[in-house]
Amino acid sequence: MRRAPAEPVDARAVAAAREALTGAAPLVQCITNSVVQTITANALLAAGAAPAMVDNPHEAAAFAAVASAVLVNVGTPTDDTARAMRLAAAAAAQHGTPWVLDPVAVGALGFRTRLAGELLEHRPAVVRGNASEVLALAGAGGGGREVDSTAAREDAAEAAGALGMSTGAAVAVPGDVDVVTDGTRTVRVSGGDPLLTRTTGAGCALGAVSAATTAAVVLPLLAAVAAHVHVGLAAEVAAEVCGGPGSFAIAWLDALDAVGPDAVRAGARLA
Amino acid sequence: MRRAPAEPVDARAVAAAREALTGAAPLVQCITNSVVQTITANALLAAGAAPAMVDNPHEAAAFAAVASAVLVNVGTPTDDTARAMRLAAAAAAQHGTPWVLDPVAVGALGFRTRLAGELLEHRPAVVRGNASEVLALAGAGGGGREVDSTAAREDAAEAAGALGMSTGAAVAVPGDVDVVTDGTRTVRVSGGDPLLTRTTGAGCALGAVSAATTAAVVLPLLAAVAAHVHVGLAAEVAAEVCGGPGSFAIAWLDALDAVGPDAVRAGARLA
Amino acid sequence: MRRAPAEPVDARAVAAAREALTGAAPLVQCITNSVVQTITANALLAAGAAPAMVDNPHEAAAFAAVASAVLVNVGTPTDDTARAMRLAAAAAAQHGTPWVLDPVAVGALGFRTRLAGELLEHRPAVVRGNASEVLALAGAGGGGREVDSTAAREDAAEAAGALGMSTGAAVAVPGDVDVVTDGTRTVRVSGGDPLLTRTTGAGCALGAVSAATTAAVVLPLLAAVAAHVHVGLAAEVAAEVCGGPGSFAIAWLDALDAVGPDAVRAGARLA
Secondary structure (H helix, E strand, C coil): CCCCCCCCCCHHHHHHHHHHHHHHCCEEEEECCCCCHHHHHHHHHHHCCEEECCCCCCCHHHHHHHCCEEEEECCCCCHHHHHHHHHHHHHHHHHCCCEEEECCCECCEHHHHHHHHHHHCCCCCEEECCHHHHHHHCCCCCCCCCCCCCCCHHHHHHHHHHHHHHHCCEEEECCCEEEEECCCCEEEEECCCHHHHHCCCHHHHHHHHHHHHHCCCCCHHHHHHHHHHHHHHHHHHHHHHCCCHHHHHHHHHHHHHHCCHHHHHHHCEEC | CCCCCCCCCCHHHHHHHHHHHHHHCCEEEEECCCCCHHHHHHHHHHHCCEEECCCCCCCHHHHHHHCCEEEEECCCCCHHHHHHHHHHHHHHHHHCCCEEEECCCECCEHHHHHHHHHHHCCCCCEEECCHHHHHHHCCCCCCCCCCCCCCCHHHHHHHHHHHHHHHCCEEEECCCEEEEECCCCEEEEECCCHHHHHCCCHHHHHHHHHHHHHCCCCCHHHHHHHHHHHHHHHHHHHHHHCCCHHHHHHHHHHHHHHCCHHHHHHHCEEC | CCCCCCCCCCHHHHHHHHHHHHHHCCEEEEECCCCCHHHHHHHHHHHCCEEECCCCCCCHHHHHHHCCEEEEECCCCCHHHHHHHHHHHHHHHHHCCCEEEECCCECCEHHHHHHHHHHHCCCCCEEECCHHHHHHHCCCCCCCCCCCCCCCHHHHHHHHHHHHHHHCCEEEECCCEEEEECCCCEEEEECCCHHHHHCCCHHHHHHHHHHHHHCCCCCHHHHHHHHHHHHHHHHHHHHHHCCCHHHHHHHHHHHHHHCCHHHHHHHCEEC
16 A cells, blocks of 8 residues: 555665655654653654654544654553554554554563554554564564564564565664565665664664654655664764764764765665 | 732843742752653753652642642643642642643643643643643634644734733743743743754753742742743853754753853843 | 672772673663653663663563563652562562662652552662661651752661661662661762762662662672762763763763773772
């Protein structure tokens, strides 16, 4: 439905997506974990989007119907936010609002694993998870320690493809080289910096930037790839000027703003 | 009750308010949205106040009775924090604790619009909201996209005056020029920097600094004006040294500390 | 059970603990207040640990059984997180997972005072609280304004010793000189910087680093002392390069990473 398989996913398309994001200034509803709300909102603002953390069950569905895109991150679910997630995902699906699922620690913890399984039925445009999370979502077992994946990356790439085929989502799995696939096509994105993994919420914010980009371009695969290139290049800029993990996060926010279409076209390393 | 209409609201009074804030080191109870709690607490600490995020219904009323001031921000209401807000506002009113209402996204979303209407009955000292939020609170319709106001500013200035008259609050509406009015007098505050709108929680923190200042001076109109001058000047200092939206927020916290009474007197641009 | 009274707690042992922390890369479950989650997670990452904010009652016990250590901070308790705290502390005790209690504002507010009393029965390895909080926990009265202790420090040192004797915990009380005691031995740690008290969550993050260190060394007293030295030295480094309270927090995170075993051995000022 949101697929246009012939559209190229190359440096030029990624640069156009970066430009479209700023032009659209999308309103992104975030139902995300309590640890990363601030950096998520600031990353969206730096990238040119407008965040709105509407995460209570009274308002979540109504807002998802009018938002440009929705991010659902199951990192710290409460009974109330879990209800808000279900309502927002259902409303997004009903109203054609693209939404992104970030299945933090799914597979390792029961409550959120069941929750993510239910959410998946509302067909996210993008799923962003590490190897063990994607294996768990794809029903291929997995599990393991939160955030830091222990599953083999190649198994995960296969599971990501299967998950993309069965749900229609673009599935993104981070690594030394990030893998983004919709089951039909697979794009490998090089870049980024290890300091991203020492900044709480950097990965979650990548999910949010992916959501923002789904509001600006038609093809979810392109949206996810463009977000990964943008976030990764910003990390490279930040790593050069920072003095440690604290100042890295700040420089990365600065760079999310500064890295525009030209930098994205010149810097994208796709395979 | 907290009115002293003859008191001047000029650069000298604003500087005295800045000095009184540091001298009082007020304990400010914050029941605020989950996205901005950290920057709100840090802004209060930088400005010379002491934050206390007591936002559960078991403790909120008891704390409001002894706090120097209370901030109520409806940005991410849950059933529990909404109850805590009602209890704290009622206790503040009963015990003479000045309190500030920040009606984030009121008008656009039903649950919080009803909540803010109830809270208003407990007579806040200051209301800080954008044009569409103030229009909605004043019963003048409005609504519109969260945070970013779409209503005409002049309509909002009129509605702010009417809201001030009916509730006794000083009502502050941000803009290129901020409008602060209690319905009797209107002060226009120039200054600030557009990067404030790209820093999540900067506006919410302004509400908190306004609350802190209500604990240090008698006249709510002066408290709100002084907070706007202080926060705006700090933003101007930060904009000159920062490298983007990430480093702006950090430099702004530094400047909230550094901008003292002399800088406020020299820099206040009031009309 | 976790005691080895003959083990020295000196600069060499503290340096070894710092090295063991990085080597262990412990997974630290944090059930902490909503204001400080981000800086807590970032401080743990900077120090070499892995944070996991699993704070809902559905998952808290299962995670505490497998985590390397658990932090319980009662700063902003909700009914749900209070349940999660009880479940996690009980599971930690049952499975031998060391855990740390940070009794924020206990004594001043009723709900959390009762909660902390119940939690104490599950025998934390470390309790980190200011003078009035420790006096309240020790049943010696106290109370007073949140965060900023009003009780005399010497009374608190005595109460800390009594609390250590009765619970088996190492009890740490901040001050110009921090006092850490298990009732048998008392270590006084000099250092740090007043800007730590103007950074929201710095004290709470110290509790988290203490928890991480309990996973890396056997003796809770040593773990707490090592964390205080590490965090204090990082503050001294940050104070020299920062421009105010905003940039202090960022430089402090950088320094938590940079201050390694050698710096700890050279800089520890213990008495």
